[in-house]
Structure formats: C-alpha cells, structure tokens
Amino acid sequence: MRPAGEEAVFFDGISARRQVVLVEPSSDGRGLRFGREMWPLDRLRRIEGEGLVLALLTGGGDELPHDPARLVLAEGPLAAWVRGAAPALERRDLRRGTWGKVAGRVALAAGALAAILFVLLPRISDMLADQLPLEQEVAFGDAVVRQVQGWLGGDDSMACTSPRGMAALEAMERRLTEGQGLTYDIELSVLDHEMVNAFAAPGGRIVILRGLLDAAESAEEVAGVLAHEIGHVEARDPVRLAFRSAGSAGIIALVLGDVTGGTVVGLLGEHILSASYTREAEAAADVFAYDLLARTGVGTEGLAAFFDRIEGMGGDVPEILSTHPASGNRAEAARAAGGAAGGMAERPVLTGAEWDALRSICG
Amino acid sequence: MDHTGELRVAYRGDPAKLFPLALGTGVLGVVTLGLYRFWAKARIRRHVWSKVQLGEDGFEFTGTGLEMFLGFLMSVVVLAVYLAVVQLILFAVGIRFVFDPQSKVEEIAQGVSILLSFLAVLPLMLFAAYRARRYKLARTRFRGIRFAMENAAGGYMLRGLMYLALTVGTLGLLWPLMTFRLEAYMTERTWYGTARFRQGGRWQGLYSAFFHVLVGMGLIVLSVAFGVAGEGWMSGVLGTFGVVWGMVGLILYRVRAFAYLMAHKEMDGGLDFRAEPRAGTVVWLYLKGVLIVGLLGGVASAVIFAPLGTMMVGIEEASQLVQLEIAVLGALSYLLLLTVFTALTLVFISQPILGHFVGSVTVTGVQALEVVRQRVSDNGADAEGLADALDMGGAF
Numbered sequence: 239m240r241p242a243g244e245e246a247v248f249f250d251g252i253s254a255r256r257q258v259v260l261v262e263p264s265s266d267g268r269g270l271r272f273g274r275e276m277w278p279l280d281r282l283r284r285i286e287g288e289g290l291v292l293a294l295l296t297g298g299g300d301e302l303p304h305d306p307a308r309l310v311l312a313e314g315p316l317a318a319w320v321r322g323a324a325p326a327l328e329r330r331d332l333r334r335g336t337w338g339k340v341a342g343r344v345a346l347a348a349g350a351l352a353a354i355l356f357v358l359l360p361r362i363s364d365m366l367a368d369q370l371p372l373e374q375e376v377a378f379g380d381a382v383v384r385q386v387q388g389w390l391g392g393d394d395s396m397a398c399t400s401p402r403g404m405a406a407l408e409a410m411e412r413r414l415t416e417g418q419g420l421t422y423d424i425e426l427s428v429l430d431h432e433m434v435n436a437f438a439a440p441g442g443r444i445v446i447l448r449g450l451l452d453a454a455e456s457a458e459e460v461a462g463v464l465a466h467e468i469g470h471v472e473a474r475d476p477v478r479l480a481f482r483s484a485g486s487a488g489i490i491a492l493v494l495g496d497v498t499g500g501t502v503v504g505l506l507g508e509h510i511l512s513a514s515y516t517r518e519a520e521a522a523a524d525v526f527a528y529d530l531l532a533r534t535g536v537g538t539e540g541l542a543a544f545f546d547r548i549e550g551m552g553g554d555v556p557e558i559l560s561t562h563p564a565s566g567n568r569a570e571a572a573r574a575a576g577g578a579a580g581g582m583a584e585r586p587v588l589t590g591a592e593w594d595a596l597r598s599i600c601g
Numbered sequence: 602m603d604h605t606g607e608l609r610v611a612y613r614g615d616p617a618k619l620f621p622l623a624l625g626t627g628v629l630g631v632v633t634l635g636l637y638r639f640w641a642k643a644r645i646r647r648h649v650w651s652k653v654q655l656g657e658d659g660f661e662f663t664g665t666g667l668e669m670f671l672g673f674l675m676s677v678v679v680l681a682v683y684l685a686v687v688q689l690i691l692f693a694v695g696i697r698f699v700f701d702p703q704s705k706v707e708e709i710a711q712g713v714s715i716l717l718s719f720l721a722v723l724p725l726m727l728f729a730a731y732r733a734r735r736y737k738l739a740r741t742r743f744r745g746i747r748f749a750m751e752n753a754a755g756g757y758m759l760r761g762l763m764y765l766a767l768t769v770g771t772l773g774l775l776w777p778l779m780t781f782r783l784e785a786y787m788t789e790r791t792w793y794g795t796a797r798f799r800q801g802g803r804w805q806g807l808y809s810a811f812f813h814v815l816v817g818m819g820l821i822v823l824s825v826a827f828g829v830a831g832e833g834w835m836s837g838v839l840g841t842f843g844v845v846w847g848m849v850g851l852i853l854y855r856v857r858a859f860a861y862l863m864a865h866k867e868m869d870g871g872l873d874f875r876a877e878p879r880a881g882t883v884v885w886l887y888l889k890g891v892l893i894v895g896l897l898g899g900v901a902s903a904v905i906f907a908p909l910g911t912m913m914v915g916i917e918e919a920s921q922l923v924q925l926e927i928a929v930l931g932a933l934s935y936l937l938l939l940t941v942f943t944a945l946t947l948v949f950i951s952q953p954i955l956g957h958f959v960g961s962v963t964v965t966g967v968q969a970l971e972v973v974r975q976r977v978s979d980n981g982a983d984a985e986g987l988a989d990a991l992d993m994g995g996a997f
Contacts, residue, residue, distance in 0.1 A: 247657075247658070249744045249745030249746075250745065251745040251746075251975060252974060252975050253746075253971075253972075253973065253974050253975070254743070254744045254745070254746045254792075254793075254970045254971070254973040254974075255744075255970070255971050256658065256744060284659070285661060286647045286651040287659045287661065288613070288651070288654070288659055288735075289652040291651075291659075291661075300663070300978035300980075301663055301664060301668055301978075302665065303739065304663075306742070306745050306746075306975060308661075308744075308745045310658075337668070339669065339671075340667065340670075343671050343675070346674075346675065346678075347675070347677060347678055348673040348965060349679055351677070351678060351683075352676040354678075354681050354682060358682070362686065366690070451963050470936070478921075491653050508952055527751075546794055569823060
C-alpha cells in the first residue's frame with residue numbers, strides 16, 4: 239500500500255534556498271517524485287539528521303559518492319514507506335579503486351617509515367654519537383647507571399665495594415685491558431641485584447649484577463662476559479643505541495597515536511626495535527671478545543661455558559624480545575674461535591683467593 | 602525590536618544517544634590498537650553536527666574515517682622525518698644538561714633545551730590547527746551547501762609565531778591582540794558557498810573580556826615584588842590569590858572573547874550574529890559534568906575491577922600462566938575504564954558546554970542565505986592528519 243504524497247523540504251545542492259516540495263511515490267513504486275525530480279529508491283542513501291534525510295548516489299560526488307542535494311522527510315507514513323522499500327538506505331558506498339588506493343598509501347607510508355627508522359635514523363644517530371665529546375659521554379653514562387639503579391629498585395647504596403673484592407675486580411680489569419690500546423678507560427662496578435646480567439653504559443662504564451657472579455663458576459666465565467661488554471664499549475654501542483632509541487621512541491608514539499592502549503604497545507614496540515638494532519652489535523661484540531680473550535691468554539672456554547649455563551637456565555623470554563641471540567650457537571662459536579688450544583686459559587685470570595673475594599664483593 | 606529574519610541556533614544532543622556511540626567506537630578503538638579512532642571521530646562528528654540546528658535545518662558532517670586515516674598516513678611520514686631529526690639534534694645538544702646539570706648555568710641550559718624541543722613542534726601545531734579547522738569546514742554542509750576555508754595555513758603559522766612572541770614578550774599583555782588577529786585571519790578566509798565571512802570589531806575590544814586576567818597578573822606581579830622585598834608571607838597570599846583570580850579570569854576571557862568575536866562576524870549579504878554565552882553557566886555545566894563523570898565512572902570502575910579483585914585473592918599460589926592472564930586482564934580492564942571515562946567526559950562535559958555555546962548564538966539577516974550558491978568541493982588535503990598525529994584534536 240503506497241502512502242499519499244507529503245510536503246517535504248528540498249535543498250537542490252545548487253543554492254541555499256529552502257524549497258518546500260510535494261513528494262510522492264512514483265507510479266511504478268520504485269522511486270520518489272517531486273517537482274521535476276525523480277529519485278529511484280535503490281539510489282537513496284540516508285544521511286544522519288532529524289527526520290529522514292536523503293541523498294542520491296551518483297558517480298561523481300566528493301568524499302562520498304553522493305549528490306549534494308538533500309531531501310528532508312518528516313517522520314510519518316511516507317518516511318516509513320521509504321525506510322521499508324529503499325533497499326540500500328544505510329549502505330556506505332566506496333568508489334571503485336578505493337581499496338587499491340588505501341593499500342598503496344599504507345604500503346607507501348610503511349615503506350617511508352621503515353626507511354626513516356632503519357636507514358635514516360641509524361645514520362644520523364651514529365653521526366651524532368660519534369661527535370659526542372668523551373666527557374659528556376661519561377656524564378651521560380653516569381646518568382644511565384643511576385637510571386638503571388632506579389629501575390632495579392635501589393639507589394647509590396646498591397654498589398658493592400668490599401676492598402678485597404674491588405682489588406680482585408681491578409686485577410681482572412688489568413688482565414683484560416692492559417696493553418690492549420683501548421680507546422676507553424674502562425670503569426667496572428658491581429651492583430647488588432640477583433639478576434644474572436651485565437651491561438655496558440656510555441662512557442666506558444661496565445656494570446655487573448651480583449646474580450652473574452653467583453651464577454658463574456669460574457673467574458674465566460666472568461672475564462668472558464666482561465670481554466663481550468668491552469666489545470660493546472669499544473664499538474660505542476651504548477651511546478649509539480641511546481641516540482637511536484631517542485629518535486625512534488618518538489616516532490612509534492606518533493604512529494600509534496596517544497589513544498588508550500597505544501602507549502603500552504609503543505613501549506613493547508620500542509623494545510623489539512632496539513633488540514633488532516643490537517643483534518648485529520652483539521655478533522660484533524662476540525667477535526671482539528674472542529679476539530681479546532685469545533690475545534690476553536684468558537681463552538674462550540670460560541665464555542663458552544657461560545653461554546651453556548644461560549641456556550641451561552631456560553630463558554622465559556622469547557628470542558624476539560631478548561637483546562641477545564640464542565646462546566647455544568654462541569657457545570659453539572666461542573669454542574671454535576678458541577682454536578687448537580680449545581680455548582682453555584693459559585694462566586688463570588684470578589687466584590682462588592681473589593675469585594672468592596670477588597664473589598663476596600657484596601658482603 | 603524587529604525580529605524578522607532572525608533564527609536561533611540550537612543544539613539538540615541527547616546523552617542517551619551519544620554515550621553508546623562514544624563508548625562503542627571507543628572500545629573498537631582499543632581493540633584495533635587505535636586504528637579505529639579515525640572512523641570513531643567521523644561517526645561522532647556526523648552525530649554531533651546533525652544535532653546542531655539553525656532554525657529547522659540541521660548541519661551535516663560529510664568527512665569519512667577513511668580519508669582521515671589516509672591523511673594521517675601522509676602526515677606521519679612528514680612528521681617522522683621532521684621530529685626524528687629535530688629530536689635527535691636536540692638530544693645531542695642537550696644530552697649533558699638534561700641528564701646531569703652541574704651548575705646554575707647548565708640548569709638553565711637544561712630548561713632551554715626542553716623548551717626548544719617544544720618550540721620545534723610549535724610551528725607545526727599552528728599549521729595543523731589551521732588545517733584542522735579548514736578540513737572541518739570543508740566537510741560541513743548546511744542546506745546542502747559546502748563551507749570552506751582558503752588554503753592559507755602557512756600564513757597562519759607565521760602570524761601565530763609572531764603574535765605568540767609578542768604575547769610572551771609583553772608578559773601576556775598583548776594576548777587579546779593575538780586572539781583577535783588569529784581569529785580574524787581564519788574568519789576572513791571562511792566561506793559558506795559563494796558567501797564570504799568577515800571579522801568586524803577591534804582587538805582593543807577584547808580588553809574588557811580580558812580584565813580579570815589582567816587583575817590576576819597584577820596580583821602575581823605584586824606578589825613577586827613582595828617576594829623580592831623579603832615579605833614571604835604577603836607574597837604567598839598575593840600569589841595564590843593572583844593565580845586563582847587569573848584562572849577564573851581565563852574562563853571568563855574564553856567565554857566573553859567568543860561572544861565578542863562571534864557578535865562581530867558577518868557574512869556577505871548582511872547576515873549577522875549575536876552571541877550571549879554565560880560564563881557562570883559554563884562553569885556550572887563543567888562542575889556538574891565532573892560530578893556526573895566522577896559518579897558514573899566510579900560505578901563503572903567498581904563493576905570492571907570487582908571481578909579482577911576476587912581473582913587476585915590467592916594470586917601468590919597461582920601458576921605463572923594464571924598470573925600472566927590476570928596481568929593481561931588487569932591491563933585490559935584499565936584500558937576499558939579509560940575508554941568509559943573518555944566517553945563520559947565527551948557526553949557529560951564536552952557536549953553540554955558545546956551545546957551552551959552553540960545555543961547562545963542567534964543569526965540575523967537570514968534572507969542573505971537565499972542568494973548563496975554552491976561552491977566546488979575542496980579535497981581537504983591532509984584531512985586533519987597532521988593535527989591527529991600531533992595529538993591536538995579537541996573534544997570533537
């Protein structure tokens with residue numbers, strides 16, 4: 239049953255004049271007729287508004303393929319009939335080729351961002367890092383170590399300083415660095431924390447966490463890890479990585495927007511990224527360590543044994559989230575690098591008494 | 602008084618309709634890691650615009666989430682280069698002061714380098730502010746006719762920087778000059794179909810609106826003077842007074858400046874505006890909104906976190922997997938609650954205040970509309986992408 243004609247408001251899309259028109263269903267029941275217009279039901283689209291606001295689908299149009307003209311029906315029998323009879327009132331039409339365009343733009347943006355993150359930023363940050371004066375780098379390194387102490391939940395009192403332990407630490411440092419022509423003046427310290435870890439900070443600072451001393455079974459193992467960290471220091475990895483993450487953290491926050499949830503993901507993303515930055519750096523530090531250990535007669539067996547031990551502990555962290563490559567292959571690589579001697583120490587790094595002193599440096 | 606040719610502007614928003622929309626789109630935003638935010642914005646604007654009515658005719662927002670998303674993609678690449686480079690250079694320069702200020706001079710240098718990193722984005726923010734308004738206007742229709750704003754964001758940026766410098770240089774005394782000139786710059790470039798808008802009035806006209814800010818500033822200056830003279834107690838009292846007075850003054854300034862600027866706008870053909878927003882009402886709507894959001898948000902947080910609380914009992918003995926599950930649930934609950942608060946704020950604070958401003962406007966000389974003709978569509982350039990990337994979108 240077709241409703242009778244009703245008065246409605248028409249805006250022709252050409253002028254801002256308000257035209258009151260008599261709208262009625264067309265004789266075949268497949269359109270709306272008013273004035274000189276005939277709008278087919280299947281091309282009607284509803285626009286959000288008071289009453290039933292209608293637009294006509296066209297090939298042209300602008301952001302949506304709608305003609306600018308609007309027909310406003312008051313709620314009533316005619317509007318109800320249109321709602322029932324028009325087949326695609328609520329459809330959101332897309333122009334042909336829209337998805338291709340979207341895919342193209344997404345690919346372009348992703349490509350450009352990748353180029354910025356992985357080519358431009360590393361280049362610039364390496365360049366800037368190389369120009370950082372040493373004294374500023376040392377000040378920055380001190381700040382980083384303080385920050386890490388904060389994360390570990392402690393303060394300056396975390397530093398372990400038993401005199402005999404310090405002496406042993408110094409002996410180990412001398413063995414590894416004396417006469418090696420290093421650019422940095424290495425500064426070793428031990429923090430009282432159970433985590434099995436050691437890290438290099440800018441300015442030649444290397445920090446060992448007490449957990450690593452507990453887990454190691456010989457001074458050669460600790461020396462092996464130290465050689466690896468000295469490799470990072472000499473390659474200026476810590477300061478370059480700091481620069482890279484300063485640049486990329488901003489970009490990731492930018493892409494994800496500051497909407498709920500974005501920040502959390504941003505942090506995770508930043509972590510994954512910096513891990514992928516360091517993967518090559520890790521390999522280079524390993525090579526440096528093998529070389530240094532061979533030259534100083536410490537041998538690579540200690541480092542290899544330590545790699546085995548980390549693997550034995552069974553990491554909870556998935557490989558992609560970890561900053562270090564899988565330990566198994568690295569143990570093999572370390573042994574292979576040791577050559578014919580099998581990487582055994584020519585003479586011990588520390589005496590038995592010194593090793594005991596180092597292990598109890600935290601009291 | 603002759604009231605022919607007068608039409609009131611009204612806002613007919615309904616919390617019961619807007620809230621489900623805001624919450625639903627907000628949840629979709631969380632689920633899609635923020636990707637849906639463009640579509641959410643488009644849907645909320647379509648709804649809000651349609652509730653603004655001049656006489657019997659509603660406004661229409663024709664922008665789409667897709668074009669905002671594409672605009673954002675474009676902006677992000679431009680911004681990434683700019684920000685990454687600027688941020689890195691500042692980091693390189695400021696690295697020593699920021700981490701380890703050793704002396705008074707270095708502490709000042711630290712402040713300057715932090716200020717600089719903000720100043721580096723300031724030109725972009727001004728540029729984006731103009732572009733965002735241009736996009737909104739280009740996608741607004743009334744009676745089927747498009748609004749538009751000319752492509753002049755660069756000029757706006759330069760003027761914005763100049764007036765900002767003047768304002769800072771005069772300790773805020775020339776703030777009304779900045780407000781007036783920047784608004785006039787945008788208004789003079791705004792079109793409705795073939796009709797152009799003009800900004801009348803004078804910048805000095807804003808000083809009566811600015812009066813209470815001046816009083817607050819005067820009190821703060823006095824407080825500093827007393828502080829220098831060693832009268833600590835007097836200085837503290839005056840300072841506190843000055844800050845509070847100045848803050849209330851700022852609200853008054855926002856409201857009265859809106860009224861003054863609106864009342865002095867006109868459109869080709871003799872169309873004029875009157876605006877009578879009331880600062881007291883704005884403050885009341887805000888306080889009422891905060892109360893409602895607080896109450897409903899409190900209920901929501903109880904509903905969301907109560908199940909989690911019961912799960913937390915005995916967490917010490919739970920396996921690692923269960924602990925991880927609870928941690929994930931906790932993070933999700935937090936995000937959900939944040940979404941609820943965002944939706945509540947939009948519905949019970951932003952919407953009523955918008956409604957009050959919109960409803961305070963009367964349009965006179967509406968006969969001018971009869972001769973307005975359509976204009977060609979504007980592609981909208983970055984579709985507000987820059988403003989979104991800089992995270993400076995307002996409530997709507």
